[in-house]
Amino acid sequence: MRIAELGRRSGIPVPTIKYYLREGLLPPGELSSPNQADYGEAHLNRLQLVRTLLETGHLAIATIREILTEIGRPQPDVHLALGRVLKAIGPDCIGSDAPEVDQLMTRQGWDRVGRGATARQGVADVLLALRRLGADEMLARLDDYAAVARRLAELDLEAVTAYAFPEAKVYQTVIGTILGDALIAGLRRLAQEDLSARAHGHTIHKLP
């Protein structure tokens, strides 16, 4: 298809698609004449992925380029790819000091996590902010939250493991991690609203 149709079918404006092409987020189409390129279904899928990483993942262009490189690698080592993807989307933190997080991981038996894991610094930052803001009751339930997170990770890995090819596993890891955050945050808010309505005896918001 021509770039105009690619724009129409994806719902993404042609100038934006041209920008993605220039930034290397979308591979060039096949030249059908010296100044006309042809695009296929793979381009359409790639556009959806880029849009999701930008809009839901709030990722920078350079980070998306890194992630696309991981996804495009043939016969990847799935565990190493997971580590690289998590590192690309997380804050920079190698070797930082996070004793509280390390103690939590020891209590939970998470003893295979690397010191360079970006989430280690991320969690340390959140714990510091919770403490500064006086969220002591949430902090008191930290191990309960960790146990629930473990359950989420089990579901994530079950879903990824269901795919046969390592390339598919890496692709699904990227989608599942980025969109999973948004899914869990949304479901958590819905469940909060339901529980809060029950706790406070509200029924006015009942679904039709």
Place this chain on the structure above:
Amino acid sequence: MRIAELGRRSGIPVPTIKYYLREGLLPPGELSSPNQADYGEAHLNRLQLVRTLLETGHLAIATIREILTEIGRPQPDVHLALGRVLKAIGPDCIGSDAPEVDQLMTRQGWDRVGRGATARQGVADVLLALRRLGADEMLARLDDYAAVARRLAELDLEAVTAYAFPEAKVYQTVIGTILGDALIAGLRRLAQEDLSARAHGHTIHKLP
């Protein structure tokens, strides 16, 4: 304390503090002379909160102003405040159509959630993106994810209920919702890395 000390203790540059004052995110200090104001511990706490809402919550200034209004309301109705806070931080969606989300909520027994709940649209958008990107194994586990989200919401409400005053409950709801997303995302990544290392037989990343 003077604004310089407020800057030093909070780690936030004085020009940024002056910007927050102009934007109404920080109440003015008490005038100790015609052009000198005095700030207290309450200002320090408020600064920490604003920084968290900006940096971790990625919220806009106008949204933060709305949330601060909710937090500052005396003797609030906790359930209505939760609804207003979730609406402020979520996408705009009143009355939108989300049959798949409604069916999920019916299966889960979440029948007290309002049609105007912003997360209803948020979850619908994520489900659409998951489908477009072919994440069928994650979609197949949607009800499992919902059950885990329910457990998170229970923990959230337990933590908030532990505070006696409704003002504190609203404040803790805001902190817990925004920082809770980041906490859960971080813990989920750590648990993923641990499980992935086990599944793939990696031990090299073992903690010291």
